[in-house]
Amino acid sequence: MGFVGYTDVIAEGDTAIVYLGYNAMMHLKLCHGALTQTKRGGLRHSDIIGKKYGCRISTLSDKGYVYLLQPTPELWTLNLRHRTQILYFADISFITLQLELKPGSVVVESGTGSGSVSHAFARTIAPDGHLHTFEFHEQRAEKAREDFKDHGISHLVTVTHRDVLENGFGIDLSVDAVFLDLPCPWRALPHARKILKTSGGKICSFSPCIEQVQRTSEDLRSLGFTDVSTFECLQRNYENRTVVLPYPTLGKKPGAESTSQLAQDAVAKDAGSLNDTKSGDRQGASTDCGETQEKSETDPDGADVSFEASEAKKPRLCESEKKENKLHYPIKCAVPWKEMPGHTGYLTFGTLYLLPNESGV
Ligand SMILES: C[S@@+](CC[C@H](N)C(=O)[O-])C[C@H]1O[C@@H](n2cnc3c(N)ncnc32)[C@H](O)[C@@H]1O
Structure with missing residues (x-):
């Protein structure tokens, strides 16, 4: 299945993206014997399993048909069930680039939310990197764990149910990058600093309000982070x-x-x-x-x-x-377009470079 690599043929247990028309998609977990209703007509899962990704398939209605697409983090972001506000790929791609994520990277994320960012990170760090994602809402953490298992990426992601603002990350690791999407990100910065590698560890915090950005930037500087800068990604179609x-x-x-x-x-x-x-x-x-x-x-x-x-x-x-x-x-x-999708949030980045024996504070 396609969350971390491409496969040709649709198999039982796969999550396929059903393309119904412009701006109309849904996801389907395939199971022999099941039937799913769509606005283009019913879809028998047994008719889908064994077909190739990308194919067009008729529905049970007279003239209906749909396309079956390989799931990717981008398509998942557009089709997942929102348990929280999520980030979209304009921001996600910029975060991935600025955090310098690549195969093998070890990343920490909090909160997991609906897992939109986590899916993209997992694909980037595969096959031998790891994402540690922290979420203090127990059901959300559990649901994210299920999604990662269903999508064949659970070997790349560890979900921990934990309040990182109160209790820190609780891991004894030196990680390449930390991504925060939290209401008071500055409270997580001292914890993040403890687990970031000191030879250029990267941090990013997403915040909707400029006051959050101000506080985060000040605290990043006082904790010894350098290259502190803030961006806003606006998509122009x-x-x-x-x-x-x-x-x-x-x-x-x-x-x-x-x-x-x-x-x-x-x-x-x-x-x-x-x-x-x-x-x-x-x-x-x-x-x-x-x-x-x-x-x-x-x-x-x-x-x-x-x-x-x-x-x-x-x-x-x-x-x-x-x-x-x-x-x-x-x-x-x-x-x-005369109207552009508007403000989602600001992305504040910092880098941690410390010499041996240097505290940075
Ligand atoms: C906006 S959502 C994150 C969405 C995620 N980036 C995505 O794109 O799917 C913020 C999440 O942070 C979690 N959260 C808030 N405070 C937290 C804390 N102190 N520790 C861990 N998670 C927390 C919330 O429960 C929520 O699920």
């Missing part, structure tokens, strides 16, 4: 659009010879052959300012399928542009 633009005349009047004539000829030729191509009803609707929007279609099952119109698009001009007789052509461009 882009959409593919076709936009019709006037060709630049570079200061010359349209029609006059210019250094760009060759390029203009090429575009004109291109436009000619594009216009000869059947553009049909997939052609995007042009706005007056020349923007051509990609259409999105709905498949017979209702799944959203957006596609890049493969047929050529005729440039459509607004009236003022037609009068000026400007040359236009369609270009593909990436347009950022």
